[in-house]
Amino acid sequence: MTEHRTRKRFGQHFLHDRNLVDRLVRTLGLQPGDTLVEIGPGRGALTYPLLEEMPHLHVVELDRDLIALLRQENSPERLTIHESDALRFDFTTLKPADGKLRVVGNLPYNISTPLIFHLLAQSTAISDMTFMLQKEVVDRLTASPGTRDWGRLSIMVQYHCQADYLFFVPPGAFSPPPKVDSAVVRLIPHVSPPYPAKDEAHLRRLVTQAFTQRRKAIRNGLKSLISAEQFEALGIDPGLRPDQLGVAEYVALANASTPAAENPETPDHD
The missing domain is CATH 3.40.50.150 (Vaccinia Virus protein VP39)
Known part of the structure; x- marks a missing residue:
């Protein structure tokens, strides 16, 4: 050649x-x-x-x-x-x-x-x-x-x-x-995600926000999105670091806080 x-x-x-x-x-x-x-x-x-x-x-x-x-x-x-x-x-x-x-x-x-x-x-x-x-x-x-x-x-x-x-x-x-x-x-x-997110764009934003403070407890990075009561209801320890949570936990957090759950009419422009 x-x-x-x-x-x-x-x-x-x-x-x-x-x-x-x-x-x-x-x-x-x-x-x-x-x-x-x-x-x-x-x-x-x-x-x-x-x-x-x-x-x-x-x-x-x-x-x-x-x-x-x-x-x-x-x-x-x-x-x-x-x-x-x-x-x-x-x-x-x-x-x-x-x-x-x-x-x-x-x-x-x-x-x-x-x-x-x-x-x-x-x-x-x-x-x-x-x-x-x-x-x-x-x-x-x-x-x-x-x-x-x-x-x-x-x-x-x-x-x-x-x-x-x-x-x-x-x-x-x-x-x-x-x-x-x-x-x-x-x-x-996957033919279909094992842990389906209600709003994938929101999941992306939540994961990004969680890792802005990688070395601190997950509650710090997500305090504007997830309440202490929501962490407790989901059975997720808010004292864990972001890198200690798996895909299933992040999807659960996103689904519990997704804006679309409260207002399905709001389009996502992310």
Whole structure:
């Protein structure tokens, strides 16, 4: 393939370790009937091994030079290229009538968190997502309550899906090597949330507010939203720190304090 220079503004770090690529492909357990979308194919380090396993692949890419290289080397029957910013792309348009999408990618570090939330907003069209990300982000996505990494990102992602840490990826697997470690994570959206929030936007606000005072008792951060009586009625100890409460407790607090419960006519413009 023609040499392509990495672009800092796209956060490009290209994967070149074939053993790690093969391991990632194996973890997908691909079936011929799967509708697979790769985000950010780059130079094709993951794209070509995927095409060895699949009759057809969708890719979403923003870099025009990389798109030109991919078009040059692949037929449209096998590789459908969507020239778009993944943060704006409507993935639901690719959902097959009789199934859901599978999504994979080595995500640029600078957009990984907003991109995950963009995809979760379209999760009814997605069966699973497998991503190579900065290890620090994967640790937060897959954290448990009471651990150092448990926080807003953990809670809101795990509200929507099951998050599993798959394996570690060293900096040397990329060109140029990033200054951070990476890891592979799998996100499986819940068909319906185990703990449904009455108002998800309110849940987001409540979680954000709780973590403004991460090291203090939960009653401090939520005193404007939750009364002592409500904590007692819910059976939640107001003396716990925000990182000691799980998804179920945060949803219970949000549902007890959601404005929509008092005034269903009020629209939410968050």
